Amino acid sequence: MERAESCVCCQEIEQVKNKLIEAVSSGECEEQPKCITQHPGIHPVCTNRWVLQTAWYQYKQQYKDAYDGAEDKLFRHIAYRQLARWCWGILGKEIRVVLPSCAVMCIRNFYPPPGPEEEFIFKGFRYADE
Helix, strand or coil, X not given: CCCHHHCCCHHHCHHHHHXXXXXXXXXXXXXXXXXXHHCCCHHHHHCCHHHHHHHHHHHHHHCCCCCCCCHHHHHHHHHHHHHHHHHHCCCCCCCCCCCCHHHHHHHHHHCCCCXXXXXXXXXXXXXXXX
């Protein structure tokens, strides 16, 4: 990860740990997943391109000046938003949270930038005032 504050394990974030517990209490898993990337909900919510496309339409309707560029960047952006919505619910305007690095890397693997990875620099987490 680009910044120290972005290097957070999913086990260190209460809202994400609650999702791991929920996997068992909902009957989706017999044992609690050790990582959010093992949760049965991560792929349908955060990596499924059709879900992300639909979430993008909602986002675009709400924010008229929303980014509308390369698909890989767009899907990563929306996937991060989906993860935050799934774990934290509604945060409010300009409220940002650090996402677990394991989930960020999972999303980046599903929607990598074009070209060689070593030539691409991700923006990473930024506070609202940056």
